[in-house]
Amino acid sequence: MAMAQATRYKSHESVSRHAILVGIDAYDTENFASLKGCVNDVNKISELLESSVDNLSIHRLTASRSGSSKLPTEPNHQWPTPDKLKSCFEVVHDKTKRGDHVYFHFSGHGILEAVLSRPEIPQHWALGEYLALVLLKGMNGFTFHSAELAQWMKRLIGKGVSVTVVLDCCRSGGTLRGGKESDDTLHPALSGGTTEPLANIEMAQSMEANGDYTSSHGMRGVSMDVNWLVNPKGYAILAASDRTEGAYHAKFANSSLQYGLLTYFLIETFRDLGGVGGPMEQLFQSISVKVKDNRRLHTKTQNPVLKGNGKLLFFGCSIPHCGGDFPVTRVVDAHGLQVAIPGLRLHAGRAHGVVENDQFILHPLETGVNSPAVTVEAFNVRGVTSDLRVVGHGRPVTGVLTGWMATTLADVQAALKSRPSLAEYYDETEDGAQTSGWTFKVTQPCPKAYAIHDSENSHQALTTLSSIAEPSERVIQRLLDQIEHLARFKLLRGLTHKPESSRQQPFWNVFSVQLVKDYNSKFPMIINPGCRLNEDWLAACFHSACDSECVTKVLSGETLVLRVENKEAENGQSLYFYVYDMAADWEVVEVHGSTRLEVPSGKLCEKGVQFNVEDGQDKCEDVLKIFLTRQSTSFRPLTMPPLGQSPDPHMPESAQYRGDYRSEDWSVVTFRLAVSRN
Numbered sequence: 001m002a003m004a005q006a007t008r009y010k011s012h013e014s015v016s017r018h019a020i021l022v023g024i025d026a027y028d029t030e031n032f033a034s035l036k037g038c039v040n041d042v043n044k045i046s047e048l049l050e051s052s053v054d055n056l057s058i059h060r061l062t063a064s065r066s067g068s069s070k071l072p073t074e075p076n077h078q079w080p081t082p083d084k085l086k087s088c089f090e091v092v093h094d095k096t097k098r099g100d101h102v103y104f105h106f107s108g109h110g111i112l113e114a115v116l117s118r119p120e121i122p123q124h125w126a127l128g129e130y131l132a133l134v135l136l137k138g139m140n141g142f143t144f145h146s147a148e149l150a151q152w153m154k155r156l157i158g159k160g161v162s163v164t165v166v167l168d169c170c171r172s173g174g175t176l177r178g179g180k181e182s183d184d185t186l187h188p189a190l191s192g193g194t195t196e197p198l199a200n201i202e203m204a205q206s207m208e209a210n211g212d213y214t215s216s217h218g219m220r221g222v223s224m225d226v227n228w229l230v231n232p233k234g235y236a237i238l239a240a241s242d243r244t245e246g247a248y249h250a251k252f253a254n255s256s257l258q259y260g261l262l263t264y265f266l267i268e269t270f271r272d273l274g275g276v277g278g279p280m281e282q283l284f285q286s287i288s289v290k291v292k293d294n295r296r297l298h299t300k301t302q303n304p305v306l307k308g309n310g311k312l313l314f315f316g317c318s319i320p321h322c323g324g325d326f327p328v329t330r331v332v333d334a335h336g337l338q339v340a341i342p343g344l345r346l347h348a349g350r351a352h353g354v355v356e357n358d359q360f361i362l363h364p365l366e367t368g369v370n371s372p373a374v375t376v377e378a379f380n381v382r383g384v385t386s387d388l389r390v391v392g393h394g395r396p397v398t399g400v401l402t403g404w405m406a407t408t409l410a411d412v413q414a415a416l417k418s419r420p421s422l423a424e425y426y427d428e429t430e431d432g433a434q435t436s437g438w439t440f441k442v443t444q445p446c447p448k449a450y451a452i453h454d455s456e457n458s459h460q461a462l463t464t465l466s467s468i469a470e471p472s473e474r475v476i477q478r479l480l481d482q483i484e485h486l487a488r489f490k491l492l493r494g495l496t497h498k499p500e501s502s503r504q505q506p507f508w509n510v511f512s513v514q515l516v517k518d519y520n521s522k523f524p525m526i527i528n529p530g531c532r533l534n535e536d537w538l539a540a541c542f543h544s545a546c547d548s549e550c551v552t553k554v555l556s557g558e559t560l561v562l563r564v565e566n567k568e569a570e571n572g573q574s575l576y577f578y579v580y581d582m583a584a585d586w587e588v589v590e591v592h593g594s595t596r597l598e599v600p601s602g603k604l605c606e607k608g609v610q611f612n613v614e615d616g617q618d619k620c621e622d623v624l625k626i627f628l629t630r631q632s633t634s635f636r637p638l639t640m641p642p643l644g645q646s647p648d649p650h651m652p653e654s655a656q657y658r659g660d661y662r663s664e665d666w667s668v669v670t671f672r673l674a675v676s677r678n
Contacts, residue, residue: 291304496540
């Protein structure tokens with residue numbers, strides 16, 4: 001794979017970067033077949049890093065094949081055994097300091113392995129199976145468990161080092177998995193049977209007792225899957241596949257060598273960007289749709305996963321103008337050939353608020369001044385995907401490649417009026433009349449100040465801006481930005497989706513979503529979503545917070561269990577869900593810390609969700625929005641900072657969307673919680 005001349009990323013002299021690269025083609029056991037592209041992955045990544053990054057140290061462990069021999073061609077001291085990999089981490093840990101960056105890349109076999117018999121792994125990892133990297137046999141076996149990887153990541157992050165991980169292996173989505181997925185994890189009082197306590201609740205209690213757990217700032221007091229990687233901002237893991245999928249390699253047209261799909265498209269993305277770096281979420285968007293597109297003719301799919309901090313820069317390196325909202329793919333026929341009339345699929349639909357004729361700018365991932373761009377509009381809008389055509393001409397789009405990005409040109413004012421999926425809510429007055437709750441009122445309490453009110457009848461201002469210390473024009477622009485922020489928040493708050501026909505009804509019959517309070521007690525409390533007063537479990541519900549039937553009271557620090565069940569018959573379709581918290585400071589936060597959560601058919605997934613009030617607060621109201629889809633997608637563009645704060649400059653609003661395009665089904669449910677200190 002040829003690489004164009006890369007832009008060299010120059011580090012600050014005091015910042016160092018350490019890469020641990022592992023690639024295994026030659027396996028010395030009958031249990032694992034030899035591979036073909038893993039060492040090529042490491043060679044190309046190493047070549048790219050050396051040409052692009054300064055202040056770099058590379059630690060390589062590889063096992064190359066030669067003929068029918070199972071022994072690697074490299075000298076013994078370069079063989080990737082668990083002991084040698086641990087030694088690499090020890091060296092890197094000793095040499096790094098606060099502000100440095102570490103990159104770990106693994107290409108090889110991956111398996112799911114139970115940890116009950118491994119005394120070196122903390123007790124709270126004992127439930128379930130997790131990813132284990134398959135290495136060559138050393139003094140202590142041949143696997144490197146993801147719990148061991150997490151321990152090294154924790155040590156590095158704890159000293160202020162950022163960690164980037166790429167796992168190009170099967171089952172890699174099983175890394176650092178929390179909670180339980182099972183047929184029989186129902187509480188004894190609900191199922192009539194017995195079950196073990198939920199893993200992540202025990203984990204949180206154990207960590208708090210040992211002083212290991214600290215809540216993450218910026219999580220708005222709500223967190224899921226509490227684990228002992230205590231600083232999620234310090235790492236990002238790009239995994240090649242879900243925990244149930246394989247990871248594949250292929251030979252590409254421009255190369256005589258084979259590469260892992262994830263690694264190949266990672267390198268190709270860096271080539272297109274002109275160097276190594278960029279926010280992990282942006283890289284993930286472009287890479288994931290390319291991997292999906294490559295597997296479109298195969299019965300076995302591969303869906304990459306991103307875990308941790310999507311805003312983290314790859315290996316601490318930035319790439320200017322790297323961004324976009326939604327990825328696109330080329331439309332192909334059933335044989336993988338370009339259709340007679342070329343077209344594009346936008347990986348966003350009604351679930352994301354897209355309607356007919358919404359406009360977007362298409363561009364490569366790198367949106368520099370010389371990048372080509374074209375304005376398009378959406379048509380044939382479905383649940384989670386849409387088709388695109390050139391604005392004003394109705395003709396299909398040409399010259400755009402899979403992995404390009406679409407940046408929305410949405411008109412929020414028009415959205416408030418026209419989007420049926422983002423239904424307006426209504427408040428009832430004392431005399432029974434209905435009044436729209438969407439209005440905002442701007443007042444001037446004094447000549448140099450502006451205040452925004454939630455409605456005509458609201459006397460308490462949501463926010464006040466002063467023009468004493470800055471020009472009035474700038475204050476007015478901030479005022480308009482904040483009104484747009486509030487409008488977007490309310491659009492999401494009122495988002496509902498109910499079956500439009502009997503044909504759609506089956507999707508709503510195959511899942512259930514509940515919160516469980518007092519999970520480990522003899523009589524747990526089951527909380528259903530929606531409006532309990534109206535007995536509508538799909539409603540967004542806007543009754544007064546004092547209506548106890550609609551709002552669940554939770555103590556600060558309390559952990560509830562989110563239970564999502566896929567009632568589909570065994571070997572049926574998986575269900576994906578996504579959890580977002582909407583807070584009183586008009587912030588929207590992705591709670592689950594991963595691109596999506598999967599529930600296989602016939603399974604039940606339970607996740608602990610902890611609620612906290614922030615310092616200086618006695619109580620607050622939180623709203624949980626749970627999205628559910630048949631095909632894997634993302635709702636990360638919905639995230640918003642608190643009112644008045646700017647989005648992260650490294651991370652434009654973005655999301656990745658992919659799926660098999662066989663199902664456009666989606667739904668969303670709402671939980672309301674009143675959190676207080678006592």
